[in-house]
Amino acid sequence: MKKVLITGGAGFIGSNLALKLIEKGYEVTILDNMSKQIHGEDYTKSNLYRNIEGKVKFILGSVENKEDWRKALKNIEIVVHLAAETGTGQSMYEINKYIDVNIKGTSELLDILTNEIHSIKKIVVASSRAIYGEGEYICPNHGLVYPEEREDKYMSCGDFSVKCPICDVTVKLKATTEETKKHPSSVYGFTKQAQEEMCMIVGKSLNLPVVAFRYQNVYGPGQSLKNPYTGILSIFSTRIKNNNNINIFEDGQESRDFIYIDDVVEATILGIEKNEANYQTFNVGTGVAITVQEVAEILKEKYNSNVKIEISGNYRLGDIRHNYADLTKIKKLLGFQPKINFNTGISRFVKWVETQNIENDNYEKSIEEMRQKGLYK
Incomplete structure (x- = not known):
């Protein structure tokens, strides 16, 4: 019987992964x-x-604490x-929090693996x-390009398109590969x-396989359904259940690659079990872009x-326009x-939401936090 530690294991991905393992x-x-x-x-x-209570060994603690590790x-x-x-969005004004948990928390793990006796054989x-x-995008003048973040001077005028970093013309979206x-x-x-690269660097130095998804x-x-900072489907669902209108940023045509939790769990287990995954990074998605509208x-x-769907033209600095994954490698x-x-997955999601208590809608509060910092316009 293999023994697995899942940090953040009571969260959405972690709890589903735990039950499958x-x-x-x-x-x-x-x-x-x-x-x-x-x-x-x-x-x-x-x-x-x-969902996991009584089925796992549960430790209430923080990755920022070396003793908890x-x-x-x-x-x-x-x-x-x-x-x-x-x-x-939250990361743009709670900077210390994100650095402490995501980078410093990971460094505590790697420091233990480097300097102390342990039984770890793989990190995912x-x-x-x-x-x-x-x-990555295709520019009609310069071919393959990697645009920088979109500029306020364009977005404030309602131009949300991605520009060539060389000639400033609008560029065409391309699937994102691991390269x-x-x-x-x-x-x-x-x-x-930083998390990914730190783990890869230290893992290779210790001859300890690392897989990044x-x-x-x-x-x-x-x-x-409580978190107003992440998860478009959850945020929109909580708005709808509270009979609040949905404010869609930009022009509604920004898109993402939505992947169902069961598929994420399957991919993660393949990374745990297959040696072919060692020291590799993989995109995990569907390869299909779906607009927020x-x-x-x-x-x-x-x-x-x-409820009304309002395409407001508002935008958040730090948001990307599009992204969908190239799955060739995985x-x-x-x-x-x-x-x-997506049609099957969203139907299952909605069916589940209908069985849940209606949560307080804190979305406006989260937006106000960004507005006060000058990050929401």
Whole structure:
């Protein structure tokens, strides 16, 4: 029986992964700080926690605390490091928090593995599509280019398109491969890049296999409906359930690659079990880009709601315009193929939401925080 530690294991991805690993015969330990932003004031009432309660060895603690790491790592063979602060917008003004948890927290693990006796044989680290920033595009004049973050001078005039960094013309979107230049446009993206690269550097120096998964937008039943900072489907659903109108940023045509939780769990387990994954980074997505406006309209229809969808032209500095994954590498090396398309996945998500208590809608509060910092316009 293999012993696995999942940091952030009481979260959305972690709890689903834990249950699947237990089903496969693994012994699972979870280290989690039970963030109120995700689990509410009393984590023992959180559905995410209740799903794993009594099925795992649970340690209430923080990745920022080396003693908590030492306790959690005892007799562990595989570490799946998911613990992180994850809000792109929030990261632009809670900078110390994101650096401390995402980078410093990871450094505590790596320091122990480098300087102390341990039983770890593999690390799987959760990275993010955010490390690519605007990703890669095709310019009619210069071919393949890697645009910088979009400028306020264009966005304030309603031009949300991505520009060539050389000639400033509008460029055409291309699927993002693992070889795409890493140039994050948010503090969150920067911290995920640092996490990934720190683990790879130290893992190679110790001859300790590391696998990094660059997850796209993960969704599905069980996703926190309390967190107003991340998760478009959850944020929109909570708005709708509170009969609040949906404010869509920009022109509504910004797009993301949405991947269902079961597919994410499958990909992660392939990384745990396959040697072909060692020292590799992989995109985990569907390879399909879906606009935010489409998401809002589908949710409104499925909830049979009368709320208004308002395409406001507002925007957040640090947001990317588009991103969808090229899956060639993960299909070839790990045999991964996403099984749940968006229509099926969103139907399952809505069906689950309909069984949940209506959560307080704190979205406006989160927007006001950004507005006060000059990051929301």
